[in-house]
Amino acid sequence: MSADAQALSAHHFSLKIDGRSLGLFTQCTGLALAVEVDVVTDGGFNDAPVYLPTRITYPPLVVSRPxxxxSPKWCRWVQETVRQRRPLTGEITCMGVGNERVAxxxxxxxxxxxxxxxxxxxRGGGVAMEEIEFVHGGFLPQAGSPGRPASA
Structure with missing residues (x-):
């Protein structure tokens, strides 16, 4: 197995909400964005529509682990957190071999x-997994991560 393939297979994720660690996770889905657009056709030019961005949407973020x-503590935490009805911040970190931060x-x-x-x-022989799902209003890569330059 190549070093790149080995590194990719060893990734895991840490999650913090308002500075509190929720621990390590083996899978993370939904770290994405999509730009919704209005399509405008220019009168007289039928070959090239104009795309106007309207909003950015973010799918739910789902993290899972064995x-x-x-696990019961995190179930209670979700219930308590929703009842507080206050905005939270989060931080998700992808870590590679040796627990080094990738992004x-x-x-x-x-x-x-x-x-x-x-x-x-x-009857099953699989690993019992738990998932926590979040909605969020967007994300910003940290300094030094892909998409955002290191701080000067």
Whole structure:
């Protein structure tokens, strides 16, 4: 296996909400954005529409990991956090081999919206997983990460 392939297979993610570590996760989906556009056709020019950006949307962010003794605590944390109804900030860090930071994104206006425990099936041989789902108002890469230059 090449060094690049080995590094990619060893990635994991840490998540902090308002500075509090939620621990390490083995999977993260939804770290994305999409630009919605209005399509305008210019009168007389039928070959090239004009695209006008209208808004940026962010899908929910879902992190997952194997169930642990801490899992019930995170289920309660989601419930308590939603009841507080205050804006939160978050930080998700992708880490590679040796726990070195590969990239970090700051999340804005974070709110947990779901905690999902494992599907309990005594016949299965898979790993029991938990998921925490968040909505957010956007993200900014940290200084030194791809997409944002290091601070001067």
């Amino acid at each position: 169930v642990s003794r801490e 970090t994104w700051e999340l804005l206006d974070v709110m947990p919206v779901a905690w999902r425990g494992p599907a309990l099936d005594a």
